[in-house]
Amino acid sequence: MLNKEFIFKKVAFSSATLILIVLTSIFIMLFISAKPAIEKYGLHFLVDSNWNKTIETKIPLTQAQILAKKTKTQSSDNSDMNDDNLFADDTLVLGDDASGDNVDVSTNIKTDTIFGGYVPIVGTILSTLIAMAFSIPIAMGIAVFLAEIAPDFLIKPVGMAIELLAAIPSIIYGMWGLFYFAPIVQNIFGGSQMSLLTAGLVLGIMILPFMAAITRDAMNTTPDVLKESAYAMGATKFEVVKDIIFPYAKVGIIGSVILSLGRALGETMAVAFLIGSVFKVPGSLTSPTISIPVVLANNFGEASGDMMSSLFYLAFVLFVFSFIIIGSAKFYFLRGRR
Amino acid sequence: MAKELIMDIKDFSFKYAGAPKPSLENINMPVYKNKITAMIGPSGCGKSTLLRSINRIHDLYPNNEYTGKINLLNIQSDEFENILDIKKENDFIRLRQRVGMIFQKPTPFPMSIYDNVAYGLRLDGVKDKKVLDEKVETALRGAAIWDECKDRLKESAMGMSGGQQQRLCIARAVALKPEVILFDEPTSALDPISTKAIEELISELKKDISIVIVTHNMQQASRLSDYTAFMYIGELIEYNKTDKIFLNPKEKLTEDYITGRFG
Ligand SMILES: Nc1ncnc2c1ncn2[C@@H]1O[C@H](COP(=O)(O)OP(=O)(O)OP(=O)(O)O)[C@@H](O)[C@H]1O
Ligand SMILES: [Mg+2]
Secondary structure, eight states: OHHHHHHHHHHHHHHHHHHHHHHHHHHHHHHHHHHHHHEEEHGGGGGGGSSSSSHHHHHHOHHHHHHHHHHOOOOOOOHHHHHHHHHHHHHHHHGGGGGGEETTTTTTTTEEEEEHHHHHHHHHHHHHHHHHHHHHEEEHHHHIIIEEEESSSHHHHHHHHHHHHHHEEEEEEEEIIIIIHHHHHHHHOOSSSSHHHHHHHHHHHHHHHHHHHHHHHHHSSSSSSHHHHHHHTOOOHHHIIEEEEEHHHHHHHHHHHHHHHHHHHHOOOHHHHSOOOOOSOOOOSSOOOOHHHHHHHHTTTTTOHHHHHHHHHHHHHHHHHHHHHHHHHHHHHHOOOO | OOEOOOOOOEEEEOOOOOOOOOOOEEEEEEEEEEOEEEEESSTTTTTTHHHHHTTTTTGTTOOOEEEEEEEEEEEETEEEEEGGOOOOOOOOHHHHHEEEESSSOOOOOOOHHHHHHHHHHHTTTTTOOOHHHHHHHHHHHHHTTTHTTTTTTTTTTTSSSSHHHHHHOOOOOOOTTTTTTEETTTTSSOOHHHHHHHHHHHHHHHTHHHOEEEOSHHHHHHHOOOOEEEEETEEEEEEEEEEHHSSOOOHHHHHHHHSSSSS
16 A cells, blocks of 8 residues: 555656656757857848858968969959958958868858748747737637536537547648638638638647647636626626636636647647748738748758757747747736635 | 515525535515514525525526526515526516525625725716715624724725625625525634624624525524524525524424524
């Protein structure tokens, strides 16, 4: 008896510890792999909208090279020298001796590829915002309907349909979105078929059933007597939902929103089909752009060097981002909960 | 003392949706004004079902069937109205403001102590902060809980003890100045001290309010009530003044029950 108790405790404890270990090791792994990019681009990465862009910088000639050059080509004129001075600053920032491979010795032009995460970061944030703005009110409506309003004969079938929808793999949402939904969105809002808006809406539709199902379950935990005592005070259905059910189920509802948010932030397949995969800050909601998970999925295969560490930098940003959002949501909404 | 009726239940039968047979059959029972009427009987005999019919809480759930009449005195017109005729939501709300209900387990709303008591008043359209403050205080005093919670009105009601929560629920009901309050085993989840406080409170309340209380506690019924109804398997077996029921029951079943021979 005591022994079982002991084993049970140990198992429970190690399972809990395992989660922490996985979490920290992911964090550390991401950070280490992203470190070259973090060191190279710093926080500027977050606001730089260039991705995989080759820039040329001239590096100052060493004394020996200048001499050699002067003797070789007398025709070389002053303007070249001026340029050298102009680029001197950039070079200080970007250039380092290690990347000597890229320096063309004959011209002293150093080519470098720079990576900035601004576009996918903005794409991720905006598509997630659209998805949440679209899905939260509808999911709450569905949940209230299922928990409080629907007649008995509808509760089961609609509930089942919602759960089935929640179980559909995201790639199917992507395909459906691409072939059926995107043209509709384009007809209504104009712009291009594959766009931030299409991706955001399909993302919203995708997380909708999930959010609705969990919210409904949370609402269903409100004890009948509690609702009855509100009705017994003369409350209407709407007032009971607003004053009793929502506050009572608050924790579960916020949990469902947070989980859905996490899903939307990290969703890859559906978004890859729909967002357009264009590295451009979207001029409007109906322009194509790209999101972090899509960048990662599209580029990991052939990435190396700076690109690889930049991808890890993006992944790291996504990780920290999710962490902050979830952490602050928990802190803000659930404080003072007993 | 002249017996004044506030309620009169006539040939009332009730069947739950989908139940094979009625849970209540042909109940006839008066409820006297400013008196305490106790309902006793073994578990499952239909006490809660009857109580919940009186403010039509049953109607939150579809397809229950009932026949008969439950007449409630309209104080303004001094006439009886059958509450089973009510169909409009507004009239339901009005009925439930007139006939309050306290449940077995305390049911504080997930909000502050103050807001709990103010809840029904606000629903009723009271907005003036001063009026609200006053009514909340009166109600809390009326429920003998003012002293305990006057310094923590803004705190969540979930943090009170069970007994305090139950008195808060009573305050909440009292705040609406109902004509009748229905109590469904209000003390069965409480310790003896809280139970005593609630019992005193109920006796106090009957000055202004008529009371129907379901209880499993024979002492409570005999201590507290003026009239007692004994129910058994969906029927009202015996109804009389409480001392008659306890000292001199007419029916064998009643006697067996109150002497603890079954139940
Ligand atoms: N929602 C319901 N649907 C169908 N039958 C019900 C429902 N609620 C109660 N019943 C049945 O109605 C009968 C009376 O129940 P009720 O709850 O009124 O008994 P009670 O006298 O209050 O019992 P207790 O003392 O245990 O509270 C019981 O047979 C019960 O099984
Ligand atoms: Mg009962």
